[in-house]
Amino acid sequence: MKFAVLVFPGSNCDIDCYKAVEDTIGQPVDYVWHTATDLSAYDGILVPGGFSYGDYLRCGAISRFAPVMNEVAKAAEEGKFILGICNGFQILTEAGLLPGTLLRNTSLKFRCHDTVLRVENNTNPFTSEYAAGEEIVIPIAHGEGNYYCDDATLEQLKKNNQIIFTYVNNPNGSLEDIAGISNERGNVVGMMPHPERAVDSLFGSEDGKRMFTSILKAWRDRHESASVR
Numbered sequence: 001m002k003f004a005v006l007v008f009p010g011s012n013c014d015i016d017c018y019k020a021v022e023d024t025i026g027q028p029v030d031y032v033w034h035t036a037t038d039l040s041a042y043d044g045i046l047v048p049g050g051f052s053y054g055d056y057l058r059c060g061a062i063s064r065f066a067p068v069m070n071e072v073a074k075a076a077e078e079g080k081f082i083l084g085i086c087n088g089f090q091i092l093t094e095a096g097l098l099p100g101t102l103l104r105n106t107s108l109k110f111r112c113h114d115t116v117l118r119v120e121n122n123t124n125p126f127t128s129e130y131a132a133g134e135e136i137v138i139p140i141a142h143g144e145g146n147y148y149c150d151d152a153t154l155e156q157l158k159k160n161n162q163i164i165f166t167y168v169n170n171p172n173g174s175l176e177d178i179a180g181i182s183n184e185r186g187n188v189v190g191m192m193p194h195p196e197r198a199v200d201s202l203f204g205s206e207d208g209k210r211m212f213t214s215i216l217k218a219w220r221d222r223h224e225s226a227s228v229r
């Protein structure tokens with residue numbers, strides 16, 4: 001399984017994502033610049049955290065116009081696995097690949113600390129290696145992580161099992177404690193907490209590892225069943 005880690009001007013978690021792929025699942029991974037116009041070589045796309053374009057206008061509002069985002073939309077359409085972390089989540093919502101938006105934290109402060117998440121949906125390609133309802137420790141680092149959507153969208157998220165993670169102690173005012181969601185099809189996930197910063201006990205938690213092993217498992221399952229057919 002080959003991964004792309006997108007890099008925008010101002011990304012700062014790209015190296016962490018790259019290392020997480022290397023260290024947890026040992027799969028091939030490339031940095032892909034925001035001007036790229038072809039992602040066909042990749043099976044998984046990581047949209048990393050950071051301060052792309054300095055968070056000007058709104059977090060992710062400029063990045064979503066980058067040429068590579070047309071390719072991300074194509075990849076989503078093709079069913080490839082796409083994970084947006086923190087600023088990556090913000091970019092995916094701005095691009096319309098995930099519903100809702102991220103508002104400023106209700107504290108109006110940048111919050112940077114570990115959080116406890118509850119796994120709400122472990123039937124998703126990104127979370128199959130967790131137990132349903134399991135509580136895991138994953139750090140956050142954001143100023144605009146307050147997830148919001150309208151009532152009709154929230155109803156859809158619930159109906160389709162698109163709420164992937166919630167916070168046990170809400171750090172930012174997110175609607176219904178939402179920390180991460182998927183698209184309806186389940187192949188695009190966005191989350192504010194950083195699993196790539198929780199892949200080694202030296203970081204204080206290894207609970208992020210299973211997101212990467214889950215993605216690889218989902219990809220292998222898909223390819224094995226395709227080759228059997």
Ligand SMILES: NC(=O)CC[C@H](N)C(=O)O
Pocket residue numbers: 048049050051052055059085086087088141142143144145
């Ligand atoms: N770590 C991040 O990706 C931060 C995202 C964004 N710059 C914010 O502060 O909300």
